[in-house]
Amino acid sequence: MSRNAVFRISLLFALCIIAWSCQGKVAEKPTGKLAVLTTLFPLYDFAKNVAADRAEISLLLPPGMEPHGFEPRPADILKLHSADVFIYTSPEMEPWSVNLLRGLQDRKIEIVNASLGLTSDEKRAAERHAHSDPAHKTDVDPHLWLDFSNAMRMVDNIRDGLIRKDPAGKDIYDKNAAAYNEKLKDLDSRYRAALTGCRVRCIISGGHSAFQSLAARYGLEYVSVYGFSPDAEPTPGSIARIARTLRQKGSRYLFYEELLDPRVARTIARETGVSLIRLHGAHNLTREEFDRGDTFIGIMNTNLDHLKTGLECP
Amino acid sequence: MKILEAEHISFSYNSIPVLEDVSFAIEKGSFVGLVGPNGSGKTTLIKVTLGLAGPFSGVIRLFGQKIDNFRNWSRIGYLPQSLTGLNPYFPSTTREIVALGLLSGKRFPKYISRSDKRDIDGVLDLLGIAGLKDTRMGELSGGQQQRVLIARALVQKPELLILDEPTAALDPEARESFFGTLKTLNETGSTSIILVTHDIGNIGQYANHLMWIDRKLIFYGGFDEFCRSDRMTDLFGANSQHIICHRH
């Protein structure tokens, strides 16, 4: 084939590709409604409850994906640019959000850091609890939403952010936020009631540390194989320690987490003869759970049942 | 007995013809010097003969058998052209490399026996490298490596020896000694030899046949024939003919 022909065919090919990709779906802005983009599932669910019909809420993380491994795709950047409100948990929980925000030049978008206000008392309290457990030396537990008092504050932050962007909806947001927080408060008291008098006073996890703050809130101990980062590899000591703890506490159940393959938990269970029960951290949902329409409170209710079984509460 | 027959061999690479309608028949006991200018297709012809290059048109017969069906590789000893493809850090001793030459005569699983070791030592002696038998290939000089590979080709006492530029890395003394060994093998051991070489000055002293390839077969026949032929004088000029023939 002559060089000229090769060149012309390449050019034609390139033009076709450009033309075809131009036809791609442009992100459609729903008329009237606020476009809210959230990073993790709890924020998504909170926002849905607070904003109700006034907004179209979307979740950045695709179902089934573990948040720490997430990398935004071009469509995600587009979604961000056409959003009115962007809600994230904290820079510690979603480090990639910091990068996303840096590329944002649109000042009209309302950015909500859901962990605002949790820097003073609550976070320091979490820090203190973190220091008491040798496995978690320095960091603050970034899984803030698993302490329901924090969750309530996050709902408030989301409410305030929505009001700032859409003052006309203030009454609705106030009402919905208050109603949802009532539910959270109810959840909190049900947890407190159910988790007193359990035979096993320690939540033993065969996965990552996520329930540190939740355990602390109800006066329970908490141990896990790994720290916060899912990139960490387990050490023989950490695995043996969990096995020992199970024996010491006489526990017949080991908790494992959502989404990640519970390889290590299974190993420990096999070693000690205990059964595995899931404790869902609500970072994100599986495809099935998402299609089913599972909610944060629903997940926490299931968690409570599992905790009652696993900790052998009356 | 004809040990190698070529019938109308043609071969092209990237639509450039490399060999055109080459036909010849080599009798047992021949010592053929295969000569021709650079890029004339000598190495390609060797590769085609051994089933290393294709597809080609025409028929090749080794020991009377078409090469597609040929299985008696132990009757053939081969020295490939260059050592450049060789990894200098390849971990193996001279003995191990030469032992590889015995594989063709073995049935599965192919292991080296004690008698094999004696054969190996024998051929190393023949080529004057017995002292290097446990030395790593990478530590040998170019000339020594060449001799190891020649040993590899010779170790199973093949009936047909095909050598592609075997003396390129050897000094004149080693070259003479090597050619002498070949001549002895050919005359007393009745080993047939095809030797590709650039050294047209010396080949006449050892070989008994000359094959000249330049894409086509220009000449194949005995040395005397070549030297007496007026046609060859016309083709190459009296000077070249003299260089080849004066030694014979």
Add this chain to the structure above:
Amino acid sequence: MGIVEYLQYGFIQRALLCGAFIAILCATLGVVLVLRRFSLIGDGLAHVTFGSVALGLFLRIYPLYISIPIVMLSSLGILKLTQRARLYGDAAIGIVSSFGIAGGVILASVAGGFNVDLFSYLFGNILAIGPEELYISIGLSMVVLAVIFLYFNEIFSMTFDEEFARVSGVGTEKLNAVLALLTAITVVLTMSVVGIMLVSALLILPAVTALQLARSFRGAMLIAASVSIVSVIGGIFISLALNFPTGATIVMMGIFLFLAAFALRTARQQLHRNHPGIY
């Protein structure tokens, strides 16, 4: 916690036993791969596995059933690329590897999400080996080692000089294909048992360590296997003593052994230079 106490745990015992077998398996295969410039095939095929698992989850077929055939095909593909496209192994691996991972990312995106996190699904951990995985690893090791043992000289000949091997009657096409397929199966299965970091390291490090010291091909294989076992067993024990992540400790041990071999070789060379008479 004392080492003796640790040894009572099943998961530690399996780590030692399974680790030893996988060590020998990867070391011997690794020598052949490294000599043929296919050192990074472990990583490359891991990326393809990623793509194939995504495909499996997408089609709702048990991923391992899809992974093994696809990775085997990719391994053959890499082989073909080196033969036809005038590439060396490293470039061919790069091509197939990129294809695998990009394919996986696109599939994951198109699927709109799965029920399990892909990466955590794929990569095992030496501290989390179950009895079935132990049996599979031992079985696999025996099969591959048997093939290498039975075809030892043919593989040797082919790796040293493929042309000559062919003229010796070695079925190089078939043998190359068999090696490619065995490599594929080895990578997929051992990766699911001990994770890709360990597989890749065990394929490369013992082999290059052996190449520093070996004076013969047989010696290279033996040194590689020994170094590999020492890395694994030694690495496990050190990780017990210091409570370090075991996989990473094993890799570090491997690197340490390589550096030691390198130092030894350099020392030998110096000795030679200063005292030419000494062997």
